[in-house]
Amino acid sequence: MDDQGNAFELDRLRKEFGDKIAVDDVTLAVPRGSFFGLVGPNGAGKTTALSMAVGLLRPTSGTARVLGIDTWQDPVGAKTALGVLPDGLALPERLTGAELLDYWGLLRGLDRTVIRNRTAELLRVLELEEAEQLGTVVLEYSTGMRKKIGLATALLHSPKVLVLDEPYEAVDPVSGRVLTKILRRFVAAGGTVIMSSHVMPLVEQLCDRVAIIARGRVAVEGTLDEVRAGGSLEDRFVELVGERELVGEELSWLGS
Numbered sequence: 001m002d003d004q005g006n007a008f009e010l011d012r013l014r015k016e017f018g019d020k021i022a023v024d025d026v027t028l029a030v031p032r033g034s035f036f037g038l039v040g041p042n043g044a045g046k047t048t049a050l051s052m053a054v055g056l057l058r059p060t061s062g063t064a065r066v067l068g069i070d071t072w073q074d075p076v077g078a079k080t081a082l083g084v085l086p087d088g089l090a091l092p093e094r095l096t097g098a099e100l101l102d103y104w105g106l107l108r109g110l111d112r113t114v115i116r117n118r119t120a121e122l123l124r125v126l127e128l129e130e131a132e133q134l135g136t137v138v139l140e141y142s143t144g145m146r147k148k149i150g151l152a153t154a155l156l157h158s159p160k161v162l163v164l165d166e167p168y169e170a171v172d173p174v175s176g177r178v179l180t181k182i183l184r185r186f187v188a189a190g191g192t193v194i195m196s197s198h199v200m201p202l203v204e205q206l207c208d209r210v211a212i213i214a215r216g217r218v219a220v221e222g223t224l225d226e227v228r229a230g231g232s233l234e235d236r237f238v239e240l241v242g243e244r245e246l247v248g249e250e251l252s253w254l255g256s
């Protein structure tokens with residue numbers, strides 16, 4: 001166990017794709033029990049950093065630890081502690097939600113009765129029960145439904161740390177509220193959530209710590225109030241990242 005009380009530690013984590021430095025020596029600590037928001041512009045390196053941190057993408061250099069367990073030295077140990085909603089899920093598509101969770105649970109080594117009970121509960125809470133009754137396979141799911149079944153796979157084994165890449169994207173408001181309740185309850189019970197999002201008000205509403213990442217680097221990190229520095233998170237984001245104005249005649253043909 002990690003004696004510093006961190007759920008997550010990235011130490012000079014780096015990813016190069018050819019000449020492109022996608023993640024530029026990111027060092028970040030996420031204290032246990034925090035609801036951590038990772039924000040930044042498109043292409044900033046959020047997905048790449050999270051993918052390396054959870055063991056889905058091999059870093060060029062640097063380390064990632066989950067509850068003190070090195071993600072790359074002890075992948076099974078780290079993955080036991082982790083629940084992950086990756087960007088662009090690669091799920092078996094020709095299974096129904098329940099079949100997928102059954103398969104997932106068995107891969108995780110869960111007991112069949114536990115899988116069955118949790119699956120029924122997750123499908124009910126995430127409003128995927130009707131699709132299940134109709135025999136809808138994941139291939140036929142809408143974008144939001146795919147997000148929700150992805151969340152269900154992340155939650156199924158009751159992990160200690162959840163890493164969610166844009167969990168609210170494409171999720172309707174009713175399911176969004178359910179998700180918020182689930183995540184808040186999870187954190188209240190001692191779990192840790194690391195979530196990327198482009199929705200600043202949502203991050204302000206949910207997260208107690210935030211990092212703004214830009215061009216592969218951490219521009220600022222701290223408590224929500226430290227990062228906001230008296231303004232809104234969006235103001236701080238734009239201030240750090242730089243505002244893009246339409247210059248001169250750019251797109252003036254639009255609507256003319």
Ligand SMILES: Nc1ncnc2c1ncn2[C@@H]1O[C@H](COP(=O)(O)OP(=O)(O)OP(=O)(O)O)[C@@H](O)[C@H]1O
Pocket residue numbers: 017020021022040041042043044045046047048049
């Ligand atoms: N497999 C890859 N090969 C080459 N370049 C990549 C690859 N994956 C990501 N990149 C590049 O790395 C950079 C970071 O991408 P990443 O997907 O991590 O950004 P992001 O912050 O998650 O963006 P978004 O908010 O749009 O999801 C981008 O410049 C992207 O083009």
